[in-house]
Amino acid sequence: MSAVIDHGHTDHAHGPAKGLMRWVLTTNHKDIGTMYLWFSFAMFLLGGSMAMVIRAELFQPGLQIVQPEFFNQMTTMHGLIMVFGAVMPAFVGLANWMIPLMIGAPDMALPRMNNFSFWLLPAAFGMLVSTLFSEGGGPNFGWTFYAPLSTTYAPESVTFFIFAVHLMGISSIMGAINVVATILNLRAPGMTLMKMPLFVWTWLITAFLLIAVMPVLAGCVTMMLMDIHFGTSFFSAAGGGDPVLFQHVFWFFGHPEVYIMILPAFGAVSSIIPAFARKPLFGYTSMVYATASIAFLSFIVWAHHMFTVGIPLTGELFFMYATMLIAVPTGVKVFNWVSTMWQGSMTFEAPMLFAVAFVILFTIGGFSGLMLAIAPADFQYHDTYFVVAHFHYVLVPGAIFGIFASAYYWLPKWTGHMYDETLAKLHFWMSFIGMNLAFFPMHFVGLAGMPRRIPDYNLQFADFNMVSSVGAFTFGATQFLFLFIVIKCIRGGKPAPAKPWDGAEGLEWTVPSPAPYHTFSTPPDVK
Amino acid sequence: MSPGATEVSRSVFDLHMTIFWICVVIGVVVFGVMFWSMLIHRRASGQQPAHFHESTTVEILWTIVPLVILVVMAIPATKTLIDIYDTSESELDIQITGYQWKWHYKYLGQDVEFFSNLATPSAQIHNKTAKDEHYLLEVDQPLVIPVGTKVRFLVTAADVIHSWWVPALAVKKDAIPGFVNESWTRIDTPGIYRGQCTELCGKDHGFMPVVVEVKSKEDFSKWLAERKQAALAEKELTSKVWTLDELVARGEKAYQTNCASCHQPTGEGLPPMFPPLKGSKIATGPAAGHIGIVVNGKAGTAMAAFGKQLSEVDIAAIITYERNAWGNKVGDMVTPKDIVAFKKAQE
Numbered sequence: 001m002s003a004v005i006d007h008g009h010t011d012h013a014h015g016p017a018k019g020l021m022r023w024v025l026t027t028n029h030k031d032i033g034t035m036y037l038w039f040s041f042a043m044f045l046l047g048g049s050m051a052m053v054i055r056a057e058l059f060q061p062g063l064q065i066v067q068p069e070f071f072n073q074m075t076t077m078h079g080l081i082m083v084f085g086a087v088m089p090a091f092v093g094l095a096n097w098m099i100p101l102m103i104g105a106p107d108m109a110l111p112r113m114n115n116f117s118f119w120l121l122p123a124a125f126g127m128l129v130s131t132l133f134s135e136g137g138g139p140n141f142g143w144t145f146y147a148p149l150s151t152t153y154a155p156e157s158v159t160f161f162i163f164a165v166h167l168m169g170i171s172s173i174m175g176a177i178n179v180v181a182t183i184l185n186l187r188a189p190g191m192t193l194m195k196m197p198l199f200v201w202t203w204l205i206t207a208f209l210l211i212a213v214m215p216v217l218a219g220c221v222t223m224m225l226m227d228i229h230f231g232t233s234f235f236s237a238a239g240g241g242d243p244v245l246f247q248h249v250f251w252f253f254g255h256p257e258v259y260i261m262i263l264p265a266f267g268a269v270s271s272i273i274p275a276f277a278r279k280p281l282f283g284y285t286s287m288v289y290a291t292a293s294i295a296f297l298s299f300i301v302w303a304h305h306m307f308t309v310g311i312p313l314t315g316e317l318f319f320m321y322a323t324m325l326i327a328v329p330t331g332v333k334v335f336n337w338v339s340t341m342w343q344g345s346m347t348f349e350a351p352m353l354f355a356v357a358f359v360i361l362f363t364i365g366g367f368s369g370l371m372l373a374i375a376p377a378d379f380q381y382h383d384t385y386f387v388v389a390h391f392h393y394v395l396v397p398g399a400i401f402g403i404f405a406s407a408y409y410w411l412p413k414w415t416g417h418m419y420d421e422t423l424a425k426l427h428f429w430m431s432f433i434g435m436n437l438a439f440f441p442m443h444f445v446g447l448a449g450m451p452r453r454i455p456d457y458n459l460q461f462a463d464f465n466m467v468s469s470v471g472a473f474t475f476g477a478t479q480f481l482f483l484f485i486v487i488k489c490i491r492g493g494k495p496a497p498a499k500p501w502d503g504a505e506g507l508e509w510t511v512p513s514p515a516p517y518h519t520f521s522t523p524p525d526v527k
Numbered sequence: 528m529s530p531g532a533t534e535v536s537r538s539v540f541d542l543h544m545t546i547f548w549i550c551v552v553i554g555v556v557v558f559g560v561m562f563w564s565m566l567i568h569r570r571a572s573g574q575q576p577a578h579f580h581e582s583t584t585v586e587i588l589w590t591i592v593p594l595v596i597l598v599v600m601a602i603p604a605t606k607t608l609i610d611i612y613d614t615s616e617s618e619l620d621i622q623i624t625g626y627q628w629k630w631h632y633k634y635l636g637q638d639v640e641f642f643s644n645l646a647t648p649s650a651q652i653h654n655k656t657a658k659d660e661h662y663l664l665e666v667d668q669p670l671v672i673p674v675g676t677k678v679r680f681l682v683t684a685a686d687v688i689h690s691w692w693v694p695a696l697a698v699k700k701d702a703i704p705g706f707v708n709e710s711w712t713r714i715d716t717p718g719i720y721r722g723q724c725t726e727l728c729g730k731d732h733g734f735m736p737v738v739v740e741v742k743s744k745e746d747f748s749k750w751l752a753e754r755k756q757a758a759l760a761e762k763e764l765t766s767k768v769w770t771l772d773e774l775v776a777r778g779e780k781a782y783q784t785n786c787a788s789c790h791q792p793t794g795e796g797l798p799p800m801f802p803p804l805k806g807s808k809i810a811t812g813p814a815a816g817h818i819g820i821v822v823n824g825k826a827g828t829a830m831a832a833f834g835k836q837l838s839e840v841d842i843a844a845i846i847t848y849e850r851n852a853w854g855n856k857v858g859d860m861v862t863p864k865d866i867v868a869f870k871k872a873q874e
Contacts, residue, residue: 308701341564343577371547458664
């Protein structure tokens with residue numbers, strides 16, 4: 001770094017390159033963060049439009065709009081795109097933008113790798129989405145792609161799906177290594193681990209989860225590849241293999257994966273609630289330990305996704321008890337957030353609205369999670385719409401509201417302008433109403449006996465499904481408002497001061513808004 | 528959710544309601560505090576922020592209390608689970624096999640077995656006629672079991688993973704190819720109980736319902752005797768002398784039940800996953816090749832080996848139909864005896 005400056009190329013350090021190549025070749029954490037965020041929003045709209053197809057078909061009983069083959073492709077692609085294309089890259093984008101600013105680092109530790117891990121994603125998703133246009137159609141076996149439906153009985157495009165998953169995995173692992181290296185090596189002097197903002201903490205733990213489980217997913221799809229093309233029988237009982245092995249391997253990845261999608265949101269909300277309650281976060285230390293406990297427990301509960309596959313009684317009991325235990329650290333977090341709000345001096349700007357909705361609705365998702373943990377009751381809930389309601393409650397108002405809260409909270413820092421508060425509040429209320437209308441009735445149809453992943457259903461489920469669809473359309477349409485608010489904020493608006501939120505804490509608010517292209521070239525002093 | 532029709536389903540229902548109310552109470556307390564705070568502790572009402580940020584006592588308390596609640600919930604759950612896993616001392620054993628997209632029931636030791644297919648007409652699914660009350664939950668032949676009898680289910684699958692679920696019995700067990708899972712039920716009251724496949728198993732996953740008809744013990748014995756009689760009569764059909772028209776007529780029916788969901792009623796299939804039969808080389812070529820693929824299936828594809836699923840009569844009828852329908856004009860006839868001979872030659 002200093003060698004470059006010493007050579008006297010003074011204009012080198014000033015600003016970004018001009019034109020398209022700025023984005024292709026950039027190694028700047030802010031540029032890469034921006035690209036991640038835009039990419040994830042594009043995927044959010046694409047995955048969302050598939051959800052609209054699903055809800056349109058389920059609007060009424062009978063087959064109206066799509067055939068079952070295409071319906072299955074929609075549910076599969078919706079899940080894959082939302083998980084790997086929308087939620088995960090959004091958090092990586094936030095990490096890229098905010099972690100260096102929060103710990104007083106000039107950039108991510110491995111900037112070139114950072115560029116590569118981003119650019120793998122458009123390649124991976126371009127390939128994945130293109131399979132929809134191939135003969136035989138795209139992946140149609142659910143985002144959990146259970147063998148042998150995804151091997152012997154899969155469409156030919158499954159090979160492209162496997163390759164795409166490999167690319168996403170490589171991208172995630174590199175992103176995670178980068179986060180770990182940055183946090184462990186580039187903190188400003190005085191920024192001890194226990195002084196880091198919780199967003200940094202939760203991301204550090206998330207990154208370790210990613211490094212641990214993405215290779216497991218890679219192994220899983222590689223075994224599929226071998227079964228499909230090279231005559232092995234990892235997942236085929238006829239050749240001495242085991243279809244249940246697939247599920248064990250998949251969920252050993254899959255359960256930590258769901259925490260990968262929620263822990264960074266925990267972190268962001270833990271910054272936002274104190275800022276708008278104007279009161280320090282309650283129980284910082286216990287927050288860190290709770291996050292670590294959740295991460296640990298996430299490795300020993302995977303078979304609760306498999307209560308009905310016929311695991312032995314003792315196994316069933318172990319996974320039931322371990323799963324129930326997760327309620328304890330999760331409860332600690334919720335209690336801490338509520339205590340942070342208690343006796344604060346609260347205002348409810350858009351980030352706070354999303355953060356408070358996050359706490360309430362995520363807790364509802366947590367309750368249904370606790371119910372699902374009870375193995376005998378799970379026999380009635382498993383693979384019904386009750387499960388769909390559960391994970392959408394933890395993912396939409398959990399992960400996605402966490403992302404919206406973060407976006408509104410840091411938009412002034414990113415763009416140098418305040419966003420339109422009235423429109424943002426409208427965005428919040430429309431999302432809040434739409435989302436609850438879409439997902440709450442799913443609890444009822446699930447308990448009444450409607451299985452998930454079906455394109456048509458008995459008449460008894462008709463009314464609630466219609467309500468769900470109306471809610472989903474509302475939620476979906478509202479997201480264009482978010483796009484409008486963000487573009488409006490980028491193009492202009494009230495100039496944002498360095499610290500637009502009077503209760504906010506952290507190094508990111510010590511640099512001007514918009515954050516200059518290079519920040520913390522000299523590390524700040526942290527007391 | 529309803530309490531269902533068995534002791535197990537009632538205790539599962541009680542568990543469900545217990546956890547539900549515990550969650551409601553916790554929710555009321557936590558959200559109550561939160562909403563109170565949101566109403567009172569706002570800057571707009573002139574509130575000055577307090578500065579506390581930890582309290583070891585409180586934090587220990589809200590770790591211990593949930594733990595205790597969890598233990599209280601785990602005890603009845605464990606009891607119910609142990610009960611569900613006790614499949615011993617069954618009085619009747621039934622093997623349930625999931626196929627794409629139908630169920631096969633075999634009464635072990637009774638020489639009675641049959642497939643259970645969706646009976647909802649496709650006109651209802653495609654909105655051409657009004658849907659009836661049991662839309663998508665109606666089958667041609669339900670599973671019949673006696674009341675008040677411990678019935679053990681041995682659940683497996685022939686192709687992909689399925690899951691056999693009847694909510695009123697609180698029985699949901701995955702049907703996994705190559706594995707046999709056990710489950711059981713004892714139903715108190717006669718009646719008809721309905722459920723569905725609950726594991727994504729391909730395109731017609733939503734169209735393979737489960738229907739269980741519970742009869743009194745006497746009616747069940749009568750039914751079982753009738754089925755055995757019918758099975759014998761079916762076997763005699765193999766040696767009957769068939770005409771082309773008879774076979775085509777029987778074949779058309781059997782085709783609609785067993786083949787049409789993939790190859791379509793028009794014989795045009797859904798290429799490339801499900802190839803057309805109309806004008807296909809196999810369906811218009813030598814009969815031996817046609818018999819071979821229907822009896823043995825095709826490895827690595829969704830085409831199942833129907834030799835093990837259907838009677839010789841039905842296979843012969845279906846093949847004959849396929850060779851003489853949708854403009855296929857081979858004009859020949861494959862008889863049940865041909866199928867028997869083909870199977871023998873294979874052995």
